[in-house]
Amino acid sequence: MVPRRIVLPLLLAVVACAGCARDDPRSLTVFAAASLTSAFEQLAHRFEQTHAGVHVDLHTAGTPRLVLQIQEGAQADVFASADEAQMQRIVAAGMARGQPIAFAYNSMTLITPRDRAAIQSLRDLQSPRARVLLCAPSVPAGRYARAVLAKAGIDVRSVSDEPNVRAVIAKVRLGLVDAAIVYRSDARGDTKLRCLPIDAADNVRTTYPVVTLRDARSPELAERFVRFVLGETGRQVLAENGFDLP
Numbered sequence: 001m002v003p004r005r006i007v008l009p010l011l012l013a014v015v016a017c018a019g020c021a022r023d024d025p026r027s028l029t030v031f032a033a034a035s036l037t038s039a040f041e042q043l044a045h046r047f048e049q050t051h052a053g054v055h056v057d058l059h060t061a062g063t064p065r066l067v068l069q070i071q072e073g074a075q076a077d078v079f080a081s082a083d084e085a086q087m088q089r090i091v092a093a094g095m096a097r098g099q100p101i102a103f104a105y106n107s108m109t110l111i112t113p114r115d116r117a118a119i120q121s122l123r124d125l126q127s128p129r130a131r132v133l134l135c136a137p138s139v140p141a142g143r144y145a146r147a148v149l150a151k152a153g154i155d156v157r158s159v160s161d162e163p164n165v166r167a168v169i170a171k172v173r174l175g176l177v178d179a180a181i182v183y184r185s186d187a188r189g190d191t192k193l194r195c196l197p198i199d200a201a202d203n204v205r206t207t208y209p210v211v212t213l214r215d216a217r218s219p220e221l222a223e224r225f226v227r228f229v230l231g232e233t234g235r236q237v238l239a240e241n242g243f244d245l246p
Contacts, residue, residue, distance in 0.1 A: 026053055026054050026055070026218060026221060027054075027055050027056075027057055027217075028047075028054060028055070028056050028057065028077050028078070028218065028221055028222060028225055029056075029057045029059065029075055029076045029077050029078075029217075030044065030056055030057070030058050030059070030076070030077065030078045030079075030080070030225065031059050031060075031061075031066045031069070031070065031074075031076045031078070031079045031080070032058065032059070032060050032066075032079075032080040033060065033061075033062070033063045033066070033080060033081055033082035033140070033164075033208070034060050034061055034062055034063075034082075034164035034165055034166050035082055035106070035141065035164075035165050035166075035183045035185060035186050036060065036080055036082070036208065037060045037166065038241055039185075039237055039238050039240075039241040039243065040058055040060065040080065041058060042237050042241075043228065043229060043233070043234060043237050044056035044058045046228075046233055046237070047225055047228050050228075051221075051224070054221065056225070059076070061163075061164060062135070062136075062139045062163045062164035063081050063082045063083065063086045063139065063140050064086060064138050064139060065163065066079065066081075067081075067086050067089050067090060070090060070095060070213065071089075071090075071093060071095070075215070075217070076213055076215075076216075077212065077213055077216040077217060077218065077219075077221070077222040077225075078210065078211070078212055078213065078216070078222050078225055078226060079096075079210065079211055079213055080103075080208060080209075080210040080229070081100075081140075081208065081209055081210075082139075082140040082141065082206065082208060083140035083143075083144075083206060083207065083208075084100075084102075084207050084209055085140075086140060087100050087209045087211065090211070090213070091211075094214065095213055095214050095215070096211045096212070096213060096214060097211065097212040097213060097214050097216060097219060097222075098211065098212060099211070100209035100210060100211040101209060101210055101211070101226070101230060102207050102208065102209050102246050103208055103209070103210050103229050103230055103234065103238070103245075103246065104207075104208040104238050104243040104244065104245060104246075105205055105206060105207055105208070105243065105244040105245070105246070106183045106184060106185050106205070106206040106208065106242075106243055106244065107183075107184050107198075107203050107204065107205055107206065107244075108141075108144055108145060108148050108181050108182065108183060108184065108198055108203055108204060108206075109181070109182065109183070109184040109187050109195050109196065109197065109198060110122060110125075110179060110180075110181055110195070110196040110197075110198055111169070111172055111179065111180050111181075111182055111187045111193045111194065111195055111196070112172065112178060112179045112180075112193070112194045112196070113172055113173070113175045113178075113192070113193070113194070114191070114192055114193060114194050115175070116175075116178055116179075116194070118130070118178065119178055119179045119196070120196065121196065122148070122149070122152045122154055122198065122202065123152075123154065124179075125149075125154060125156045125179055126154055126155070126156065130156075130178050130179060131159050131176075131177040131178045131179075132156050132157070132158055132159065132177065132178065132179050132180065132181075133158055133159055133160065133162065133168050133171055133172065133176075133177040133179070133180040134146065134156075134158035134161065134162070134168070134180065134181060135161065135162050135163070135164060135165060135167075135168055135182075136161035136162060136163060137161065139162075139163065139164060140206065141164070141165045141168075141182060141183060142158075142161065142162075144181075144183075144204050144206055145180075145181035145182070147204050148181055148198060148202055148203060148204060149181070151201070151202045151203075151204075152199075152202040159177060165182045165183055165186045166186070168180045168182055169182060169186055169187065169190070169193070172193060173190070173192045173193065181198075183206070184242060185241055185242035185243050186242075188241075188242040189242075205244075208243070210226055210229055210230075211226070212226055
């Protein structure tokens, strides 16, 4: 027979552990392209509000870096890419659960610091004194920016190759360069930037796909988040953040 002084603590411990199991929040890890940061921060917050006990752990970075981290074994449940080519690396490696779905579109814009008037169009980037900044060619935003320049027949060399759009915008806001080409959604509403439109004939449309990953800890929860992004709330948040919708 177990002494009462032992039984009572054991019962209390069992009850406490059961309560902990009920209260432990489920965690969902989402990897998203840097250009999605603001929109996905809002989506993560709203998802948590409508899914009691769920915590969304959001990681944003340049898409190639996220792909490399996933391929090297980083734990992630959902991946939202800034382009289809990088997403196909995940699909080709057998790391996607199902087929990626396009959930947003974007385009490029020319930006300068607010006080720089010398740059008025892409043509002005050819000035030998113009300091132009782009993302690295391996980054979707960098590849798209160079595609814009190629379509316009303009040869421009970037002063450095940045890892993501947010790094580019930070340097433009500080006045360290004269101009840059970034996603329209990232520059939208920034009072320290001057945004100059790019002719439709020279611009490109970018596609953002999302997918649940093969090694998701809770595939059902991950799929629910993907449906949330594709649903009414997701579309509203994305539109508010300057993205075009399918």
